[in-house]
């Protein structure tokens with residue numbers, strides 16, 4: 423009886439934490455933790471995507487906005503971030519405003535799985551393999567032919583990359599999987 427009660431109590435505590443639910447609020451669909459890409463990896467991702475001036479990049483799960491800021495500053499691109507964490511949304515918007523890049527960068531607070539990113543020339547992601555599996559149908563439905571997708575460290579299962587790049591940062595090798603719509 424005592425052991426049954428202890429197990430039930432533990433489950434009651436851990437299940438809401440794992441599924442990130444708050445009583446009375448919709449569950450947060452967190453597809454990856456906040457782990458920023460190192461700056462040299464960000465630059466390599468955008469180079470690997472062959473991002474050109476005037477193109478639009480979407481970073482799905484945009485964290486502190488570093489992919490968006492690099493795309494605008496270094497590549498002359500427009501950038502849209504989709505981010506579920508209000509804390510990261512606030513921090514990235516503040517940084518974008520400080521840098522006076524708000525005419526070229528937008529951060530949308532919401533779930534990347536339901537976002538409209540059909541205007542993207544390039545999509546960048548740093549999620550997990552299982553999250554990429556959930557996202558894949560939306561990428562296939564929404565992206566135009568010729569759009570490029572670069573995934574940091576995690577493959578999109580079922581797609582064949584047009585290139586796999588490697589870059590070292592923070593004492594480990596990071597893999598970049600580059601895909602092109604219409605070249606699956």
Ligand SMILES: C[S@@+](CC[C@H](N)C(=O)[O-])C[C@H]1O[C@@H](n2cnc3c(N)ncnc32)[C@H](O)[C@@H]1O
Nearest residue numbers: 452453454457458459483485505506533534548
């Ligand atoms: C590994 S971080 C990558 C941040 C940034 N893209 C980078 O490369 O530096 C993943 C980000 O995705 C966000 N995220 C997780 N699930 C999400 C969802 N369902 N919709 C939007 N953002 C999400 C997290 O809050 C986190 O900021």
